[in-house]
Amino acid sequence: MLSALNAERASLARQDPDHPLFHVAPPVGRLNDPNGLIVDSGTYHAFFQYTPEHPRKLVYWGHARSTDLVHWTYLPPAILPDSRQDRNGAYSGTAIGTDDGVELWYTGNYKDADTGEREATQCVVTTPDLRRFTKVVPPVIASQPEGYTAHFRDPQVWRDPDDPQGSYRMLLGAQREDLTGTVLLYRSSDLREWHCEGELSFPDAGGAFDRFGYMWECPNLVRLRDEESGHDRDVLIFCPQGIAPEREGFENVFPCVYMVGELVGTEFRGADGDYWEVDRGFEFYAPQVFADRARAWGRADPALLLGWAGNAGEDDQPSISTGGWVHALTAPRGLALADRRLVQRPHLPGLPLEHIGFPDSVDGDGARVAALESSRSWRFSASLAHEPGACLEMRVGADSGLVIRLSESLLEVDRSRTRYPHGGIRRVSLEPGWAGSVEVVHDRSITEIFLGGGRLAFTLRSFLEGAGSGLALGTAGGAVRVADARAARAD
Numbered sequence: 001m002l003s004a005l006n007a008e009r010a011s012l013a014r015q016d017p018d019h020p021l022f023h024v025a026p027p028v029g030r031l032n033d034p035n036g037l038i039v040d041s042g043t044y045h046a047f048f049q050y051t052p053e054h055p056r057k058l059v060y061w062g063h064a065r066s067t068d069l070v071h072w073t074y075l076p077p078a079i080l081p082d083s084r085q086d087r088n089g090a091y092s093g094t095a096i097g098t099d100d101g102v103e104l105w106y107t108g109n110y111k112d113a114d115t116g117e118r119e120a121t122q123c124v125v126t127t128p129d130l131r132r133f134t135k136v137v138p139p140v141i142a143s144q145p146e147g148y149t150a151h152f153r154d155p156q157v158w159r160d161p162d163d164p165q166g167s168y169r170m171l172l173g174a175q176r177e178d179l180t181g182t183v184l185l186y187r188s189s190d191l192r193e194w195h196c197e198g199e200l201s202f203p204d205a206g207g208a209f210d211r212f213g214y215m216w217e218c219p220n221l222v223r224l225r226d227e228e229s230g231h232d233r234d235v236l237i238f239c240p241q242g243i244a245p246e247r248e249g250f251e252n253v254f255p256c257v258y259m260v261g262e263l264v265g266t267e268f269r270g271a272d273g274d275y276w277e278v279d280r281g282f283e284f285y286a287p288q289v290f291a292d293r294a295r296a297w298g299r300a301d302p303a304l305l306l307g308w309a310g311n312a313g314e315d316d317q318p319s320i321s322t323g324g325w326v327h328a329l330t331a332p333r334g335l336a337l338a339d340r341r342l343v344q345r346p347h348l349p350g351l352p353l354e355h356i357g358f359p360d361s362v363d364g365d366g367a368r369v370a371a372l373e374s375s376r377s378w379r380f381s382a383s384l385a386h387e388p389g390a391c392l393e394m395r396v397g398a399d400s401g402l403v404i405r406l407s408e409s410l411l412e413v414d415r416s417r418t419r420y421p422h423g424g425i426r427r428v429s430l431e432p433g434w435a436g437s438v439e440v441v442h443d444r445s446i447t448e449i450f451l452g453g454g455r456l457a458f459t460l461r462s463f464l465e466g467a468g469s470g471l472a473l474g475t476a477g478g479a480v481r482v483a484d485a486r487a488a489r490a491d
Ligand code: FRU
Pocket: 032, 033, 049, 059, 091, 092, 093, 107, 153, 154, 217, 218, 285, 286, 312
């Protein structure tokens, strides 16, 4: 703890002009997955994988809280890797409200110093008030079941809404001994005695997920009402490692995908083998949905998701040298389902959009958005209508290197002239109607693009050149009509 606190004290991260203002980012060192997301009577708690002494690898659970999802207060780490069970890191997990408070479920990572052999255990920390945290020792689940390797981690724990007895369930990412990925389900009546129910199976998927990558990380299940059909559906979000689909997308080292179905026992019914990426951006992984302390089975309402705006193995970013920190979480997104597809809308109650005066058409060089002049942390949204062949060009930070081009059928995000050009240009084919609305959330060095009212999400780190403020819109090949322009600035 002491060395982590010393690292925080010596940190230059907050003075770094790239350190985000309203996104959760590490006080020092490295951040990865969001963990233990829970709302407690209007206060949102975001824990996160936190390596204060990066590049020395030792993962804590960092802790931040907010009442408006824009202003975050950082608290001391909640889980310290200071027991045998988590000596090599307190890995990812989730939170659940109980009668006595909240439990934080996580994976203890232990690596034998001599043999290098790994032990993965499922562990719990209890807290009456989300201020004082007590670790339960020894681990609650001491090892993986037979037939699986020690890649056995990232518990999601919730109360089964379909069980009148109110038992608890746990979903875990796992690897079979034949080195294929899967998820395991556990059940418990008291959160302490657990039995393995088996693998989650996909009876309607024609075998599509039987050999699907070598490990599934961070499984997360959320029930949503489909806005089109009115039916409740379960959405399974997970991160399969080592898949190589022969279709557009899947450019990142590991993808994060979802499928829609209905969890009945251990069967995920109705999922027909199709799956989609949650976000098409350069950086996105390991998202998690907020729990609600008062609704043990349930998620926060509306369902809210935070992701990691990062990828495994991509820590070599400009912020390491300018401030000794790397990575951030995405902005919170309200989740909905429409026609069995996920819809994600930025949910930032502390930064409400307001109507701004803006020309009702952009043609050629176009205009800067006056309301965002000199701002480096803002959001902007508008409805759009493209003339045939027209392409809208959004220059984030005016002329600072990030260019978003949007035609009716294509999104093109070009960061090749930023200070972090990794990946260069990425193109996403658009479904009809997606180009009809855009929202951009930008916060110093992170940018999130939402099209089609949230049908497409695209997250990236955007280390701009120079002052890098504001937003400018221009067009090529025709005019684009702009209606209902709104904006808000956070600085
Ligand atoms: C995903 C992940 C998890 C693991 C954690 C370790 O990014 O690899 O599977 O629990 O990060 O930091």
